[in-house]
Amino acid sequence: MLVTIDGKKIKVNKKCTILELATKNGIKIPTLCYHPDLRSDGKCGVCVVEVNGKLMTSCNNDISDGMIIQTTNERIIKQRKINAQLVGCNFEDEEEFRKWLKLSNMPDIDELKFKPHASQELDDSSHDIVMDFKNCVLCGRCIQKCRDIQTVNAICYKGRANATVVTKSLGKKLIDTNCVGCGQCSLVCPTNAIREKESYKEIKKLLKDPKKHIIAQTAPSIRVALGEEFGLEAGISVTGQMVSALKKVGFKKVFDTNFGADLTIMEEASELIERIRKNKDLPLITSCCPAWINFIETFYPEYLNHLSSCKSPHQMFGALIKTYYAQKTKINPRDIIVVSIMPCTAKKYESCREEMSVGGIRDVDFVITTRECAKLIKSFNIDLKLEKKMQFDNPMGPGSGGGAIFASSGGVMESAIRTAHYFLTGKEYSAIDFKVLRGNSGFREASIKIGNKTLNLAIIHSLKNARKILEILKKTRHKYHFIEIMACPGGCIGGGGQPKPTSKEIIKKRAKASYEEDKSLEFRQAHKNPNIIKVYMEFLGKPLGKLSKKLLHTKYSDKSKCGL
Amino acid sequence: MQIKRKTNFENFKVAKKLSPEALIKKVEKSGLMGRGGANFPTGLKWKMSRPAKYLICNADESEPGRFKDKFVLDNNPEIVIEGINIAMYALSTKQCFFYLREEFKKYKEKLEKIIKEKSKYKITIVIGAGSYICGEETAILNSIEGKRAETRHKPPYPSERGLYDEKTCVNNIETLARIPLIFEDDFDNELTLFSVSGDVQSPGVYEERQGITLKYLAEKVGAIDPYAIFFGASGGCIPFQQDLILSYKEMEKTGNFFQTGIMFFNNEKSVPDICRSIIQFFNEENCGKCLPCREGNFRLLQLFQVILKRKWTKEEFQIIQDLIDFVPNGSQCGLGKSSTIALKSAIKYFKNEFDKLIE
Ligand code: SF4
Ligand code: FES
Numbered sequence: 016m017l018v019t020i021d022g023k024k025i026k027v028n029k030k031c032t033i034l035e036l037a038t039k040n041g042i043k044i045p046t047l048c049y050h051p052d053l054r055s056d057g058k059c060g061v062c063v064v065e066v067n068g069k070l071m072t073s074c075n076n077d078i079s080d081g082m083i084i085q086t087t088n089e090r091i092i093k094q095r096k097i098n099a100q101l102v103g104c105n106f107e108d109e110e111e112f113r114k115w116l117k118l119s120n121m122p123d124i125d126e127l128k129f130k131p132h133a134s135q136e137l138d139d140s141s142h143d144i145v146m147d148f149k150n151c152v153l154c155g156r157c158i159q160k161c162r163d164i165q166t167v168n169a170i171c172y173k174g175r176a177n178a179t180v181v182t183k184s185l186g187k188k189l190i191d192t193n194c195v196g197c198g199q200c201s202l203v204c205p206t207n208a209i210r211e212k213e214s215y216k217e218i219k220k221l222l223k224d225p226k227k228h229i230i231a232q233t234a235p236s237i238r239v240a241l242g243e244e245f246g247l248e249a250g251i252s253v254t255g256q257m258v259s260a261l262k263k264v265g266f267k268k269v270f271d272t273n274f275g276a277d278l279t280i281m282e283e284a285s286e287l288i289e290r291i292r293k294n295k296d297l298p299l300i301t302s303c304c305p306a307w308i309n310f311i312e313t314f315y316p317e318y319l320n321h322l323s324s325c326k327s328p329h330q331m332f333g334a335l336i337k338t339y340y341a342q343k344t345k346i347n348p349r350d351i352i353v354v355s356i357m358p359c360t361a362k363k364y365e366s367c368r369e370e371m372s373v374g375g376i377r378d379v380d381f382v383i384t385t386r387e388c389a390k391l392i393k394s395f396n397i398d399l400k401l402e403k404k405m406q407f408d409n410p411m412g413p414g415s416g417g418g419a420i421f422a423s424s425g426g427v428m429e430s431a432i433r434t435a436h437y438f439l440t441g442k443e444y445s446a447i448d449f450k451v452l453r454g455n456s457g458f459r460e461a462s463i464k465i466g467n468k469t470l471n472l473a474i475i476h477s478l479k480n481a482r483k484i485l486e487i488l489k490k491t492r493h494k495y496h497f498i499e500i501m502a503c504p505g506g507c508i509g510g511g512g513q514p515k516p517t518s519k520e521i522i523k524k525r526a527k528a529s530y531e532e533d534k535s536l537e538f539r540q541a542h543k544n545p546n547i548i549k550v551y552m553e554f555l556g557k558p559l560g561k562l563s564k565k566l567l568h569t570k571y572s573d574k575s576k577c578g579l
Numbered sequence: 580m581q582i583k584r585k586t587n588f589e590n591f592k593v594a595k596k597l598s599p600e601a602l603i604k605k606v607e608k609s610g611l612m613g614r615g616g617a618n619f620p621t622g623l624k625w626k627m628s629r630p631a632k633y634l635i636c637n638a639d640e641s642e643p644g645r646f647k648d649k650f651v652l653d654n655n656p657e658i659v660i661e662g663i664n665i666a667m668y669a670l671s672t673k674q675c676f677f678y679l680r681e682e683f684k685k686y687k688e689k690l691e692k693i694i695k696e697k698s699k700y701k702i703t704i705v706i707g708a709g710s711y712i713c714g715e716e717t718a719i720l721n722s723i724e725g726k727r728a729e730t731r732h733k734p735p736y737p738s739e740r741g742l743y744d745e746k747t748c749v750n751n752i753e754t755l756a757r758i759p760l761i762f763e764d765d766f767d768n769e770l771t772l773f774s775v776s777g778d779v780q781s782p783g784v785y786e787e788r789q790g791i792t793l794k795y796l797a798e799k800v801g802a803i804d805p806y807a808i809f810f811g812a813s814g815g816c817i818p819f820q821q822d823l824i825l826s827y828k829e830m831e832k833t834g835n836f837f838q839t840g841i842m843f844f845n846n847e848k849s850v851p852d853i854c855r856s857i858i859q860f861f862n863e864e865n866c867g868k869c870l871p872c873r874e875g876n877f878r879l880l881q882l883f884q885v886i887l888k889r890k891w892t893k894e895e896f897q898i899i900q901d902l903i904d905f906v907p908n909g910s911q912c913g914l915g916k917s918s919t920i921a922l923k924s925a926i927k928y929f930k931n932e933f934d935k936l937i938e
Contacts, residue, residue, distance in 0.1 A: 153870065
């Protein structure tokens with residue numbers, strides 16, 4: 016096919032959209048409703064170009080032979096300016112809107128002429144997500160995520176024509192819907208009509224309180240994404256700068272959640288071995304992802320016995336801070352405030368669960384997302400890029416490489432297998448990088464030999480795939496031994512609280528950075544981490560021991576009737 | 580009226596003597612054009628859809644000023660069923676969905692009786708949920724599938740990938756009613772049902788040839804002081820002209836858009852007022868999917884409501900004109916693309932009326 020774009024003749028072999036062709040050739044066409052991971056329906060009209068003299072949207076129209084495409088001229092600019100007027104009043108604030116104009120290559124416009132109209136009540140009933148649909152431009156990305164990729168259907172369209180709105184299913188409050196809190200909707204919402212329930216401002220206040228001992232812990236997937244909020248390319252790790260910025264902000268200690276991940280591995284690998292030995296409740300299914308936990312409790316409660324009883328890494332870590340660390344430093348645990356910086360919105364609710372506290376003291380007091388973390392740092396006028404690198408605090412850190420790769424889908428499984436192999440055979444697995452467990456597909460299967468036993472494994476991300484595997488279990492419960500499930504596409508690095516934009520391409524880059532970190536670390540297996548060995552020696556005893564069970568494990572309940 | 584001719588399914592028997600290919604050739608040769616509004620050659624559509632998994636008979640008539648599908652249902656539902664049978668044979672289709680707009684559900688029983696007695700094929704009646712957009716050939720697919728009534732992107736056309744992603748042929752009910760007539764000696768492919776309403780003595784449905792003049796029609800229906808003519812809501816508006824030739828072909832030449840629903844207005848009516856009702860209509864009946872159409876029509880309506888209280892400022896009228904061009908350019912489907920045609924032509928032909936409303 017021969018296509019002319021902005022006067023340049025281009026030969027194209029593969030079918031693609033006009034927008035894709037332009038992007039490939041370094042031409043930037045503004046977009047709003049388009050998202051590279053989702054189906055484009057041509058809803059917003061922002062991406063119009065002129066094709067053979069006719070205006071049409073470029074994100075959903077394929078190129079064809081002989082097309083003459085003009086991506087900008089007076090007529091197109093006029094069209095875009097009116098479009099900007101119609102869209103502008105929906106943004107959270109005008110500043111955000113102007114930023115979008117600039118970033119997306121839209122023409123600048125003078126004052127906004129229209130006022131927003133379809134306003135529903137702001138819904139902040141959920142622990143994780145706030146929905147304020149007066150900012151909605153009905154791009155429908157959130158619904159595609161919620162319905163097609165997560166199969167949760169907590170949100171939907173209602174009404175038609177100018178009364179069309181995106182709203183919560185069956186007209187309920189968000190908390191009463193099936194929402195699992197994954198926050199994928201907030202990750203794709205271009206206007207922040209759907210956003211996380213923020214708590215960084217509250218933390219900012221507490222940071223000024225001299226009586227409080229405020230501790231931050233950062234998830235493995237934050238360090239490989241936070242830089243993007245400060246204008247860095249995706250895939251650049253900013254671990255050291257992040258620690259230093261958080262210290263400047265006023266956190267007394269900055270701990271590495273990778274250490275919590277190591278704890279999870281110790282416990283979960285032991286659990287796997289025990290279940291295999293007793294041949295009970297197999298397959299074992301991971302429990303680090305709180306949105307996945309909400310999902311199974313809501314949709315498949317009959318499989319709850321398969322879940323690992325392990326708390327998620329940051330909860331384990333929180334519990335240890337409030338006990339082990341408090342004892343060691345002789346600080347009253349009631350004065351300690353643990354703030355988890357997570358790639359995730361669902362962890363907000365997780366940390367409020369009753370099960371996530373010991374003796375009335377919550378493991379974790381606040382959860383903020385990567386995006387909120389950036390806002391917090393920026394509010395102190397700190398530019399992360401310019402920070403000098405600092406190390407995580409001890410005594411509980413740093414984590415092993417096994418903890419670092421928790422960030423990507425497949426990471427938990429890989430680390431657990433590294434350690435289970437050692438526990439079962441007394442030997443390290445010969446190749447530490449389990450290439451068979453890595454990849455991008457949302458549904459991966461592998462078999463691994465440990466000693467004389469072959470384990471059938473499955474690694475899942477996106478809830479539609481979780482649904483798929485649970486349907487398989489309905490038929491053949493014993494096909495697998497161990498299943499890792501993460502609710503968000505790509506795992507935590509693609510989490511609902513990560514920087515925007517997030518796309519498959521960006522996720523790949525973040526994943527690469529976290530596997531590189533794993534390789535660079537001295538200890539790559541949880542059981543070799545000297546700090547872990549020390550905690551078990553000094554305090555916990557042994558994995559699945561009495562104290563471990565009390566502090567590091569949890570239970571689940573049937574929530575299928577909730578909200579009905 | 581030919582469309583009222585009684586049928587005993589004789590023509591279906593004749594049709595079945597031909598091979599499906601030969602039958603489609605015959606339809607192509609007849610020159611029959613689709614009567615849904617897009618004026619697409621029926622034979623060609625069949626050729627592209629064959630072998631179709633589904634046939635859809637579209638009776639979701641809801642264009643303002645058009646009521647000829649209802650006329651067919653009232654007067655000769657048998658011939659529609661015969662036409663469907665011929666079409667299904669030609670298209671090698673086993674299943675037809677007969678899509679009735681919600682307000683037509685009273686015809687269901689009568690149709691089912693005819694189907695039971697006469698039809699050789701499976702025809703299922705589907706009742707819409709009361710949405711104008713479902714008359715659009717892709718929104719009707721979503722509606723039958725039980726999905727939100729939104730239009731789909733074309734391509735793929737229904738003939739390539741339609742209902743449940745299968746090859747589908749969507750035909751208007753009048754088109755299908757005319758199929759058996761092709762086998763009659765006096766078949767005339769120009770014969771069309773005109774729906775006439777407004778300031779006329781005898782509003783109703785008339786079967787006339789395309790190519791008649793407006794004067795002829797006006798006399799026939801007893802138009803009273805005709806001043807402005809609206810071709811439905813999506814067809815545009817022109818001042819009354821005696822010698823205007825009513826046909827798709829002729830009107831296209833002058834840059835106007837023909838529709839068979841013709842509304843006469845005398846000069847006591849205000850054209851901007853009529854325009855406001857039209858915008859109101861589109862503002863309520865678009866599917867809500869594309870922002871340019873949804874928001875554009877909404878803002879237009881807001882601006883047109885201004886004149887109920889005061890005159891437009893120059894700036895406001897400029898925004899109106901900008902939006903009129905903007906909406907069709909950014910919308911994906913026929914509704915969005917035609918929703919401002921009436922406004923645009925009204926401002927062009929009745930400029931003085933609009934000028935009076937500007938400060
Ligand atoms: S809430 Fe956000 S993502 Fe969802 S349709 Fe509205 S603007 Fe799009
Ligand atoms: S980006 Fe193409 S229509 Fe919205």
